[in-house]
Amino acid sequence: MTALDDKINEHFAGFVVRKDLVKAVKGNAIVPTYVLEYLLGQYCATDDEASIATGIETVKDILRKHYVHRSEAGLVQSTIKEKGRYKVIDQVSVALNEKTDAYEAVFESLGIKRVAIDAATVKAHPKLLVTGVWCIADVQYEFSDDNRISPWIIDTLKPIQIARVDYEGYRQTRDHFTTEEWIDLLMQSIGFDPDAFGRRSKLLQLMRLIPFVERNYNIIELGPKGTGKSHIYSEFSPHGQLISGGEITVPKLFVNNSNGRIGLVGFWDVVAFDEFAGREKTANKALVDIMKNYMANKQFSRGVNPMGAEASFAFVGNTDHNVPWMLKNSDLFEALPPQFHDSAFIDRLHAYLPGWEVDIIRGQMFTSGYGFIVDYLAEILRHLRAEDFSNRPNRYFTVPVQTHIRDRAAIDKTMSGLLKLIFPNGGETEAEVEELLRLAIESRKRVKDQLLRIDSTFEKADFHYVGTDGAKRKVTTLEEEEFPQFYHRRPTGDEDDVIVLDGPEMPQNPAADVAEGDMGTVPSASGVAPKAFSPKAGHIVFTENRKGISFDKIFGPWTDGASRITITDPYIRRFHQARNVMEFIEMLIRRKAPEDQLAVHLITAPDDGNIQEQRECLDGITEACTDTGIDFSWTFDETGTMHARDISTDTGWKMVLDRGLDIFQPTPRKTNGFSLGERMQEHRMIRSFYVTYVKVS
Incomplete structure (x- = not known):
């Protein structure tokens, strides 16, 4: 159990369950998760292993005895007939028989129809009249010589639903x-x-x-x-x-x-x-x-x-x-x-x-x-549906009143829903509100921007919000940042001015061409060489989940022409972090001329609990660089005070990094080895990070 699991059990004892238990009890029962967790909640809502083990067996026994498999419907029907009454777990729906003026139920898996059910039960659970509802029911069998009367009768019926x-x-x-x-x-x-x-x-x-x-x-x-x-x-x-x-x-x-x-x-x-x-x-x-x-x-x-x-x-x-x-x-x-x-x-x-x-x-x-x-x-x-939290962000931010009424309503409803989920009792900070507000605006902007392509009669909307400082903070969608060359196209083929990565966190954006992919030296697929790119100083922020980013795009132009590069990062400790350094060196090898020599020096901090593996990884990089024109070396910072992460070149560029080279999310492990994300950085999702480019000389 994690510290969070301990905390969950401490504060919500009896209302939580270990989630992997669902697989342990499901077997071949084709029932929704909430049905299984309802049963687990009755017997396994604890962190005591012995009680959980006993509860799992109890739930399995209940499912084995009372859940109706279609293939065993005849056997269960026979059991009800022989015993006179039997408890079943099944999906039940109800309809009114106008000829007899009585309600009749249908048990989906049990395969019985025209089951008598009293009006009070139907009135208490009206959803039964609309579609199938999972229930625990006591079904009776009473044969009658009158063939107009069904022998099947519901004694008690309870939809699977928590009580308190x-x-x-x-x-x-x-x-x-x-x-x-x-x-x-x-x-x-x-x-x-x-x-x-x-x-x-x-x-x-x-x-x-x-x-x-x-x-x-x-x-x-x-x-x-x-x-x-x-x-x-x-x-x-x-x-x-x-x-x-x-x-x-x-x-x-x-x-x-x-x-x-x-x-x-x-x-x-x-x-x-x-x-x-x-x-x-x-x-x-x-x-x-x-x-x-x-x-x-x-x-x-x-x-x-x-x-x-x-x-x-x-x-x-x-x-x-x-x-x-x-x-x-x-x-x-x-x-x-x-x-x-x-x-x-x-x-x-x-x-x-x-x-x-x-x-x-x-x-x-x-x-x-x-x-x-x-x-x-x-x-x-369901209880929170009756409340409205849409006005809570107003103490920090304002969505302009000129925003179209449907756009504003959509943003408000998404914002209200997110606040209900994450802050049902209030207490959200300004930064937390801003994070959710940007997501709410982006989610509606994605709809509206596509409407402009589909129907030219719609007015273009300016999606932004205003903070207490009065500054306008623009919102973009992730695909707008990733594919600006396509995003603003209209059905006629016309394009608006492309706005790339120009949000409130980036008042200046000299590195905008990073998003457009226009600073490589390799000709495009069309055979036309890309426009020349000149590296510039500035600050750029990248949004989480974006693809199409590589070391070549965000570092390459700023490293060109250097004969010595120094990487300062205290967190090159694990295999994947060392692999990031290796991929950075691979980028340098691809960009430099074969005859050029380039020295790359890494300054990192020792991983006291895993220093042997750390040394092996870094020495492995040194060995891999033999005869490549890259002279790689590394050293430990012995002061124990290093925290900053940056890359500096002898040409005067310094790239300050909040995550260092660790900008990619883990890629799915494929046993067969065929994963594009493993082989190509552009096919990996990134973490949220920033790079600040500084010209120091």
């Missing part, structure tokens, strides 16, 4: 955790190991939870396959419903005109549309029109009277092309069906979550730590 939730206790206990600890607790609660994610990647994962905590929130996530886009909506909460994008109808989603029965939006907090993308797909025009009205006004009308609901919509789907292709040839919504590739529909989306930034899910990304029982957290988030 102390909302105020949850809020107050939040204050015992730092912001980083709380974010990590939420990450573990949805099943992920926080150490496998950077800060921005964690926030993107948590954005998937906003529809559960914010009413009438519309979010879309498009990206590559295998990134877990639909996992949250299918496994996380009993208040969300995941449906296939091609299987929805107006009666099922909104209201059935023939009987007046309201659809999914009236009973669920979140309705998620899986596999929503696909240009070959078609959608009913009436459905699209009603959806657009509902997304804009929280109302829908079928017949005479308008109806209201508060369900949030989440749209998830796979992209057909990578980001630069979409930006150059189409737009970031190009994978949507034609009926939804519509400016009026897209304008009603509050946020676009960039799925291409989310890693493909791998086994090592899952946590074995403690997190909230998901049903407990789902009830907390």
Whole structure:
């Protein structure tokens, strides 16, 4: 157990569970995670290993005896008949039989229909009338000679849902955790190991939870396959419903005109549309029109009277092309069906979550730590839906009043949702608010910028905010920084003035060409040599999760012509850190003339607990440089006071680095060795870092 796990168990005893236990008990039971965690919460909500072991066996026994496998439905039916009554775990739905004026239930896996259920139970759990709900039920069998009467009867039925939730206790206990600890607790609660994610990647994962905590929130996530886009909506909460994008109808989603029965939006907090993308797909025009009205006004009308609901919509789907292709040839919504590739529909989306930034899910990304029982957290988030936190950032920052009303509403709702998730009891600092506000603005900007490509009648928006100092702070999207040559293109082929990495943290940007990739000496694919690049002094900040960055781009031009380079970094201790130095030297070898000699000297600090491995790595670099024209040497700083990281050249350039050469996120380990990220820096995601270029002589 980690220190965070100890803290979680100390403050939330009884409401957390070790997340790897789900795999231990699931077996071949095809049930959502929240069903399994409900059972684990009854028997394994502790950190005592003996109690956990006993609880796991109890839960396995319950699933073995009471979960109904379709292949064993006949056996379970026979057991109910012979015993007269039996407890089952199954997905149950209910419909009204108008001929008998009675409610009848259907047990999905058990395969029985027309099961008598009393009106009081249906009234207490109206979702049963809309779709299947996972329940624990006592089913009776009483045969009757009257074939109009079903022999199946429900004695008791309980939807799988946690009973006791102390909302105020949850809020107050939040204050015992730092912001980083709380974010990590939420990450573990949805099943992920926080150490496998950077800060921005964690926030993107948590954005998937906003529809559960914010009413009438519309979010879309498009990206590559295998990134877990639909996992949250299918496994996380009993208040969300995941449906296939091609299987929805107006009666099922909104209201059935023939009987007046309201659809999914009236009973669920979140309705998620899986596999929503696909240009070959078609959608009913009436459905699209009603959806657009509902997304804009929280109302829908079928017949005479308008109806209201508060369900949030989440749209998830796979992209057909990578980001630069979409930006150059189409737009970031190009994978949507034609009926939804519509400016009026897209304008009603509050946020676009960039799925291409989310890693493909791998086994090592899952946590074995403690997190909230998901049903407990789902009830907390549902309670917070009634509150509005959108005004809380106003004490620090102002979003200009001239911002379009839909843009402003979208930013406010995303901001409110993030604050509810991370700061349910307040206490956020100015820096923390700014981090979330930039993400909220960026998420809406991604929508609006693509709208300008799709429909030229939309007005261009200036996405920025103003601090208490009155300074305007511009917001850009990550793909805008990464592909400025494509981002601002319009369908006509015209381009706006490209703005690259020009945010509040970079009042001057002499290194802007780094983002454009225009300072190499290798001809482009078109055969046209790139424009000459002259290194300049200045400061540049790089956003987390960006790709396309390499040592050659951010260091190469400033090292050209040098005969001696000194790297000062106290943290060249582990293998991956030494590998970074080796890749820096590889860059120098590629850039220099074969006949030139270049001395590279590293000053680092000894790793007292691992000094032998450290020496072997550094000596290995020295040996590898033999006969390359690079004379590599290294030494330990013996003062013990070295903290700064920089690279200096005998040509007068000094590059100050907050992370040193350790700018890349870990790449996925592939057993077969075929990983582009391992071989090419441009295909790795970066950490957030800055470089300051100083001319010292």
